[in-house]
Amino acid sequence: MTVSTTTAVDRAALQDKAFAVARTVTDPEMPMLTLEDLGVLRAVEVDERGHVIVSITPTYTGCPAMATMRDDLVRSLQDAGLPGATVRVSLTPAWSSDWITERGRRSLAEHGLSAPGRAPARNGPVALSLMPTRREIACPRCGSAHTELTSEFGPTACKALYRCTSCLEPFEHVKEI
Incomplete structure (x- = not known):
């Protein structure tokens, strides 16, 4: 039994098609x-x-979103005529909020979420602190720097909840990682 192979072209x-999807x-x-x-x-x-x-x-x-991301990728590729795709989880290098694109940062702001600032530079082990993280962020609605933390944990672990003390609107902030 021979296994069919595809050419480099x-x-x-x-x-290209799979990446576009x-x-x-x-x-x-x-x-x-x-x-x-x-x-x-x-x-x-x-x-x-050709896999x-x-x-x-x-x-x-x-x-917890990883399983849904995988399923959505497999389904989208299958719907585009690319059945049987495999999704691998790569842990190295570790994700950083610095990898969010400029388009992504604009989209977060357009939807009322505060985009993360630059991730802190670290060398070696990361110290664990149970105290809230101090961040200098602006309200995504009015732009004011007068904000206060209401909860270090939002609807997902990667977000914190803030309130603008100028316009009084609550908002989510995507944490720097």
Whole structure:
């Protein structure tokens, strides 16, 4: 029994098609962002048999959205005529909120969420603190820097809840990681 192989030209065309599909899949927790804009879509490859392999990186260990991201990617690829895709989780390098694209940051702001600032530079182990993190952020609605933390944990572990003391509107802030 022989295994059918695809040519490099065929693989490149399949890879382009698969990437074009994968880059449109949205995050289940923040649907205004594609997985590409969020920075979790790491790679799309096609093996010698024409099998699509997509690599994604979780925003943090234990992220409950990973299963939905995988299912949405597989379904979208299948709907585009690319059945049997495999989605791999890549833990290295670890995701950083710095990977959110500029388009993604604008989209967050347009939807009333505060985009993360630059992730803190770290060397070696990361100290665990149970105290709230001090952040200098602006209200995504009115732009005021007069904001206060109401909860370090929002509807998802990767967001914190804030309130603007100028316009009095509550908003979510995507945490720097």
